[in-house]
Amino acid sequence: MEVGHENVMTTQDYVRKISEDVSEDDHFTLGPWLSAIVHLHGEGLMASGCLGDMNKYCKNGKLELVVAVVMTCTPNSLGDMTVTLKDPTGIMAGTIHYKVFKKEDGYANSIKVGSVLILRNVSVFTPKPSKHYLNITVKNIVKVFDNDTVF
Template sequence: MSNGYSSSSAAPKNADVMEGGHDNVMPTQEYVRKIIEDVSEDDHFTRGPWLSAVVYLDAEGVMESVCLGDMKKYCKIGKLERVVGVVMTCTPNSLGDMTITIKDPSGTMGGLIHYKVFQQEEGYARSINIGVVLILRNVFVFTPKSSNHYLNITLRNIVKVFDKDTEF
């Protein structure tokens, strides 16, 4: 029984990724090549963790994720439905939380990962560090000033973590 994956790569053989709506469907491999060309000045988006996240979202039927650079468009009732980004900085604080900076191709945003994320048996104590890609859902956004936004990340928000050493 075929699972849709070739033995030589992690990408589905017949997966399609929509770009710009239902009328523009392109194969995943072509979409990945386009991403690599579009963001070639920042290699975080050409590495295995990011590309694996793109393929994962495609397999889940997700065609769009939030762009951190356009909060007004995506933030609804103080929440972001989906965030995909590379962890650029992470610093534990004295309360057990972790302050992070997360980046996507459109921009960066600060965030705080709640200490319980690291304490649970299924927690992420060893896996969340610089270079990992996080897929988050239903994340509350704290906005102390109109131009400053911060993600409030809890265990419920984390969908998937792609290790910084993930091969594509």
């Protein structure tokens, strides 16, 4: 959602509000998450959890904006990485395409447990109505805040 002029608040107020709204999970009070929220606020966007309510946020098999913490990551034999992502509303599994790591300015050293990903137009694979998986490619990644990011 874009922030209109009537909804303008300082970055500090915005971070405080987001920190109060999220669950008790430590991941949402650490540097990578807070830096991602401030980055989005600077772009005029507000982060809202979407992983917990696919019916509301998934349009034409895609999620427009995902901001999530990497909870687990495991490389597979094809060079892809299987991940579990978490936002304040839920958890979802996904696969990050191997080209994300092979690209010259790839994310091989940035995407790890505790990193926060900002993704756009992510395809959602739904083999069963209650099972959803994200298919993450190079084009989906907006920014990665690794777990060493200090806010």
